[in-house]
Amino acid sequence: MRTFDIAIIGGGIAGISLAYFLSPHRSVVVLEREDALGYHSTGRSAAEFTLRDNAPLVNALARASHGFLTTPPEGFATVPLLIERGSIILGTEDKAALVRARYEQARELGVAVEWLDETAMLARAPMLNPTYAAAAYFDPDYWDIEVDALLQAYARHARRHGAEILENRRLAGARRAADTWLVETNEETISAGMVVNAAGGWADTVASLCGIAPMGIVPHRRTAITVDLPEGIDAGRLPEINEVEEIFYFKPEGGRLLASPADATPCEPADVQPEELDVAYAAHYVEEATTLSVRRIFKSWAGMRSFSADRLPVIGPAKDAENFFWLAGQGGYGILTSPALGSLAAALITGSPVPEALTREGIGADTFSPERFS
Numbered sequence: 001m002r003t004f005d006i007a008i009i010g011g012g013i014a015g016i017s018l019a020y021f022l023s024p025h026r027s028v029v030v031l032e033r034e035d036a037l038g039y040h041s042t043g044r045s046a047a048e049f050t051l052r053d054n055a056p057l058v059n060a061l062a063r064a065s066h067g068f069l070t071t072p073p074e075g076f077a078t079v080p081l082l083i084e085r086g087s088i089i090l091g092t093e094d095k096a097a098l099v100r101a102r103y104e105q106a107r108e109l110g111v112a113v114e115w116l117d118e119t120a121m122l123a124r125a126p127m128l129n130p131t132y133a134a135a136a137y138f139d140p141d142y143w144d145i146e147v148d149a150l151l152q153a154y155a156r157h158a159r160r161h162g163a164e165i166l167e168n169r170r171l172a173g174a175r176r177a178a179d180t181w182l183v184e185t186n187e188e189t190i191s192a193g194m195v196v197n198a199a200g201g202w203a204d205t206v207a208s209l210c211g212i213a214p215m216g217i218v219p220h221r222r223t224a225i226t227v228d229l230p231e232g233i234d235a236g237r238l239p240e241i242n243e244v245e246e247i248f249y250f251k252p253e254g255g256r257l258l259a260s261p262a263d264a265t266p267c268e269p270a271d272v273q274p275e276e277l278d279v280a281y282a283a284h285y286v287e288e289a290t291t292l293s294v295r296r297i298f299k300s301w302a303g304m305r306s307f308s309a310d311r312l313p314v315i316g317p318a319k320d321a322e323n324f325f326w327l328a329g330q331g332g333y334g335i336l337t338s339p340a341l342g343s344l345a346a347a348l349i350t351g352s353p354v355p356e357a358l359t360r361e362g363i364g365a366d367t368f369s370p371e372r373f374s
C-alpha cells in the first residue's frame with residue numbers, strides 16, 4: 001500500500017493550490033474523481049479578481065493574494081495571471097444615490113475611480129443603454145484571472161516537488177487506524193497521515209464518507225451565458241460591468257459577452273446544469289441594460305458556489321479528528337483567494353507561522369477555523 005503524509009480530496013483550485021504550497025514540505029497525493037482537474041466549479045467561474053465586492057475578510061484575502069498573482073515566484077507561470085480590465089459599476093435612476101455612495105467610498109480609499117457621464121460611459125462600453133444606466137463610475141481595480149494557467153501552474157510545480165495528482169480517482173471512503181487514514185479509492189487503498197477535504201460542493205459528502213461530522217457547506221448554483229457582440233465593439237477593450245447591487249454582471253469572454261443573472265440557488269452537489277429560467281434572466285438583463293438584442297445564446301453553463309453558514313471559508317482541523325482538515329466553503333471567491341487560502345492551509349498543516357501577506361491583513365491561524373461553529 002502506498003503511503004503519503006497528506007491525501008487531498010479534490011482537484012479543483014483549492015486542492016491543487018494546497019498541493020503547490022505543501023509539496024515542498026510533505027509527501028502529497030491529490031485524488032480527483034473526474035478525468036480532468038478543475039472540471040467542476042474551478043472550470044466554470046467568471047474568472048474575476050475584485051478587491052472590494054465581498055465581505056471584509058474576503059476582501060482581506062483578496063489583498064493578501066494580489067501580490068502572488070501579479071508577481072508570482074520566478075518561473076511559476078508562462079503567462080500573466082491577472083489581466084487589467086477595470087469595471088463599470090452602474091445602476092438605474094432609483095439606485096443613483098447608491099452608485100454615488102459607492103463611488104465616494106472608493107474615492108475615500110484612494111482608488112482612482114472615475115465618475116462617468118453618458119459620453120464617458122459609452123466611450124468605455126458603447127453597447128450600454130443610457131436609459132437604463134442612469135448612474136455609473138469606472139473602477140480600475142478589476143482584473144481577469146487566467147484560471148487555467150493558474151491551476152496548471154500550481155499543478156506543474158506541485159508535481160515537480162513530488163506531489164502525485166491522480167485523476168479518475170474517487171474517494172469511496174476512509175477509516176482511521178491509529179494515527180493514519182486508510183483511504184479507499186476506486187483503484188487502490190492509500191495510507192495517509194492526514195486527509196484534507198477540498199471537495200468543493202461535495203465537502204460535506206466527503207466528510208461523511210470519512211465518518212466526520214458535516215459542516216453545513218451548501219452548494220449554490222450560479223449560471224452564465226455568452227452572447228454575440230455586434231460588429232465594431234472590441235470585446236478585448238470592454239470593462240467588466242457590475243450592477244451596483246449585483247443583480248447581474250457582464251464581462252467580455254472569448255470575443256463575446258458573458259452575462260450572469262447572479263443567481264444563487266441552493267442545490268445538491270452535482271454536475272449542475274443551467275436552468276432555462278436563469279438563462280432567460282441572463283438574456284433579459286443583457287437586453288435591459290444594453291442596446292443588444294439576444295438572437296442566440298452561444299453558450300450557457302452553471303456551476304456551484306459553496307458556502308458555510310457564515311459564508312466564510314472553513315480552514316482547519318475537524319473538531320472530531322485532528323488529522324482531518326477542512327479546506328472548504330470558498331463561495332464565489334475561491335480562485336481569487338487561492339494563493340492566500342492555499343498558503344494559509346499549508347502553514348496550518350505544517351505548523352509554520354501564518355504567512356506575512358495574511359498576518360498583515362489581520363488574518364491568523366484561527367480566523368477561518370471550524371471551531372467557530374462549535
Ligand SMILES: Cc1cc2nc3c(=O)[nH]c(=O)nc-3n(C[C@H](O)[C@H](O)[C@H](O)COP(=O)(O)OP(=O)(O)OC[C@H]3O[C@@H](n4cnc5c(N)ncnc54)[C@H](O)[C@@H]3O)c2cc1C
Nearest residue numbers: 010012013014033041042046048171200303333334335336
Ligand atoms: C458561475 C460562477 C462564477 C464564479 N466566479 C468567480 C470569480 O469570478 N472569481 C472567483 O474567485 N471565484 C468565482 N467562482 C467561485 C469559484 O469557482 C469557486 O470558489 C472555486 O472554484 C472552488 O474551488 P474548489 O476547488 O473548492 O471546488 P471545485 O473546483 O468544484 O473542486 C472540487 C473537486 O472535488 C472533486 N471531488 C468531489 N468529491 C470527490 C471524491 N469523493 N473523490 C475525489 N474527488 C472528489 C470534484 O470532482 C471537484 O473537481 C465562481 C463560481 C461559479 C459557479
